[in-house]
Amino acid sequence: MLDYIWLDGYLPILSQLPNNFNSAAILFHPFIQMPSGWEKSKRANPYQHIYPSDEEMFKLGEPISWKEVMAKSNLNSYKELFRALQYLTGAPSDEYKKLASYFKSNPDFYYPKEDRTSLFILDGLVKILCSKGANTLYFSEPIHDTNGSFKVNDMSSLEIANLSPNESIITDKNRDFAFMGIYDSFITLLLAKDTNIEDIIKSQNLEALICNKETYLNSFI
Numbered sequence: 001m002l003d004y005i006w007l008d009g010y011l012p013i014l015s016q017l018p019n020n021f022n023s024a025a026i027l028f029h030p031f032i033q034m035p036s037g038w039e040k041s042k043r044a045n046p047y048q049h050i051y052p053s054d055e056e057m058f059k060l061g062e063p064i065s066w067k068e069v070m071a072k073s074n075l076n077s078y079k080e081l082f083r084a085l086q087y088l089t090g091a092p093s094d095e096y097k098k099l100a101s102y103f104k105s106n107p108d109f110y111y112p113k114e115d116r117t118s119l120f121i122l123d124g125l126v127k128i129l130c131s132k133g134a135n136t137l138y139f140s141e142p143i144h145d146t147n148g149s150f151k152v153n154d155m156s157s158l159e160i161a162n163l164s165p166n167e168s169i170i171t172d173k174n175r176d177f178a179f180m181g182i183y184d185s186f187i188t189l190l191l192a193k194d195t196n197i198e199d200i201i202k203s204q205n206l207e208a209l210i211c212n213k214e215t216y217l218n219s220f221i
Contacts, residue, residue: 002175025209026209029187031064078209125206135153146164
């Protein structure tokens with residue numbers, strides 16, 4: 001079992017990892033493009049804000065990368081885009097104004113999921129955790145202080161996503177890998193015993209920033 005890790009945003013991420021992990025990467029939760037007219041068909045009135053459920057997002061939605069959104073909203077880096085997203089939990093910024101303008105011209109386009117790992121990358125992450133033969137995974141979540149295990153073949157992506165209402169950490173028995181949602185953010189942190197985490201990420205076509213010795217959560221966020 002691996003308890004959820006509370007990271008200090010002012011210390012390097014790699015220096016805070018449990019001893020068996022040697023590398024880490026920040027994974028970006030994709031934006032969500034629903035079919036044209038979807039929100040209008042769901043609204044009871046013109047002022048109602050609609051956000052797709054997990055099931056609707058997974059069945060009908062298309063994941064949109066941060067790189068694509070950056071290019072279309074004239075934001076120059078992952079850090080700028082993250083700062084724009086922080087308006088949802090903090091104060092407005094110049095970056096947010098650029099992002100908001102793009103959203104206004106793109107109906108049925110939605111922000112990424114906060115706190116817990118996006119369904120659009122969950123399947124790839126489970127494959128990584130099982131890549132060395134694991135068929136049972138272990139989870140820990142800090143809000144209700146619950147933990148447990150599950151057989152991968154017995155759980156759908158939706159069921160795995162709903163193991164916790166918010167952030168959680170999931171790992172394999174040998175702790176070759178782990179991934180955890182980060183509170184109040186739009187990212188998931190992938191941890192690996194191997195040092196070649198970039199190759200691991202590429203194998204599942206995940207969008208990520210590889211952590212080095214100077215990568216802090218606060219310097220990025």
